[in-house]
Amino acid sequence: MIxxxxxxxxxxxxxxxxxxxxxxxxxxxVGAGEHLxxxxxxxxxxxxxxxxxxxxxxxxxxxxxxxxxxxxVQPVHCKRLAAFVPHDPLPLAQIGVxxxxxxxxxxxxxxxxxxxxxxxxxxxxxxxxHESFAYPIVxxxxxxxxxxxxxxxxxxxxxxxxxxxxPCAVFSTHVxxxxxxxxxxxxxxxx
Numbered sequence: 499m500i501x502x503x504x505x506x507x508x509x510x511x512x513x514x515x516x517x518x519x520x521x522x523x524x525x526x527x528v529g530a531g532e533h534l535x536x537x538x539x540x541x542x543x544x545x546x547x548x549x550x551x552x553x554x555x556x557x558x559x560x561x562x563x564x565x566x567x568x569x570x571v572q573p574v575h576c577k578r579l580a581a582f583v584p585h586d587p588l589p590l591a592q593i594g595v596x597x598x599x600x601x602x603x604x605x606x607x608x609x610x611x612x613x614x615x616x617x618x619x620x621x622x623x624x625x626x627x628h629e630s631f632a633y634p635i636v637x638x639x640x641x642x643x644x645x646x647x648x649x650x651x652x653x654x655x656x657x658x659x660x661x662x663x664x665p666c667a668v669f670s671t672h673v674x675x676x677x678x679x680x681x682x683x684x685x686x687x688x689x
Contacts, residue, residue: 503566504529505645505667506551506580510560513546520546523560526669528645533660533668533682537675541650544671545585548649551669552582565644581638581666585650587630598633599640606641613640623662627655635662645669648681656680 504527513521521543528534538544549555550562553569553576562569564576590598603613617636624632631652638646639662646663648670660668660681672678 504563505532505565506647506669507563508551508557508560511550511557511562512559513550513555514558521550521557528667528669530644530667531665533663533670535670535672535678535681535684537672537678537684539673541585541673544673545649548582548647548669548671551645551671552580552647553577554582578641579644580647581641581643581645582647583634583638583649583651587628588634590630590633595629595633598637602637602640608640616640620662624655624658627652627658631655635659639663639666642666650677651681653677653680 507527508524510523510525511521512519512523524536524547526534526536536547538547546555550557553562553564553573556570564580567575567579569576588598599613599617600610603610617640620636620639621632624635643666645667646669648659648668650672651659651670668682670678670681672681675684678684
């Protein structure tokens with residue numbers, strides 16, 4: 499039986515900091531295999547919305563559900579289902595590629611040999627993508643999340659990112675409509 503529960507739902511989810519509304523009330527739903535792109539009013543708005551979607555930042559009002567879980571009540575369950583890829587590239591020279599994959603495998607209690615094999619397959623799907631952008635995506639997809647959350651991903655790599663995600667739902671935040679068009683069904687511009 500196919501699970502029809504959306505992978506990510508937001509209902510009037512907003513984030514306010516020091517009386518300034520960083521993310522206005524946002525309502526959306528994305529299901530397995532769907533690609534949803536949200537155009538935001540600026541980088542801070544885009545990053546905060548992406549972190550709310552990945553259960554890394556809790557909304558100050560409204561609701562976010564990752565699968566069936568509320569990050570305010572079940573944050574660990576949410577983090578097992580949602581994978582976050584930040585906007586900034588990974589400084590691999592400081593970490594080392596092998597150590598990074600080993601760390602992520604240990605974090606998710608994955609067999610290291612299976613994790614290395616999955617990482618190799620994902621890197622193949624990511625094709626020409628620069629490794630500093632590819633490895634955060636590989637690391638996010640290692641534990642087979644239900645939703646991949648991308649904060650302002652590189653538009654040049656849209657096809658490869660979506661191919662690597664496979665049946666995983668993809669939610670991405672953007673500051674330009676043209677970039678959002680490359681990543682899926684576009685949502686309206688938010689102030």
